[in-house]
Amino acid sequence: MTIDKSEKKILGITLALIGLFVFSLLYAKNKYKSDVPECLPYDKAYTEPKINQLDSNTFQVFSVASMWQFQPAEIYIPAGSEVDFYLTSKDVVHGFNISDKNINMMAVYGAINKTTVKFDKPGVYDIVCHEYCGVGHQNMRAQVIVNYPEAK
Numbered sequence: 001m002t003i004d005k006s007e008k009k010i011l012g013i014t015l016a017l018i019g020l021f022v023f024s025l026l027y028a029k030n031k032y033k034s035d036v037p038e039c040l041p042y043d044k045a046y047t048e049p050k051i052n053q054l055d056s057n058t059f060q061v062f063s064v065a066s067m068w069q070f071q072p073a074e075i076y077i078p079a080g081s082e083v084d085f086y087l088t089s090k091d092v093v094h095g096f097n098i099s100d101k102n103i104n105m106m107a108v109y110g111a112i113n114k115t116t117v118k119f120d121k122p123g124v125y126d127i128v129c130h131e132y133c134g135v136g137h138q139n140m141r142a143q144v145i146v147n148y149p150e151a152k
């Protein structure tokens with residue numbers, strides 16, 4: 001079997017493009033420090049909205065999305081906290097975006113997604129649903145309030 005010269009050329013260009021694509025992905029992952037969220041085995045325990053404080057600056061938030069709200073809607077933590085978000089949905093697919101922290105997750109019924117976020121700077125961080133989920137979509141938001149005595 002022989003390969004035509006022009007075919008070889010196309011193969012070469014294709015491989016170079018794939019290489020460039022993979023390189024861009026790794027570069028972006030590094031530059032924006034974005035991590036792929038973890039997917040955990042489904043457990044009913046996560047479907048109950050909850051904030052657990054593990055120690056002075058470590059928290060677990062069980063965030064439950066539904067039409068059209070996030071629960072808990074307000075999360076008060078001190079600056080320097082590390083928060084593990086466990087995310088699920090009660091109904092349709094919702095988004096979970098904290099743009100200031102480059103967090104982008106999906107809330108899916110029957111699935112638990114997890115990500116860890118560190119909040120070093122005081123302030124109010126918006127959590128926004130960025131997946132269209134019906135007529136109340138644009139009102140679907142929550143807040144992480146860091147260093148609450150000052151923020152209140």
Ligand code: CUA
Nearest residue numbers: 094129133137
């Ligand atoms: Cu939930 Cu859009």
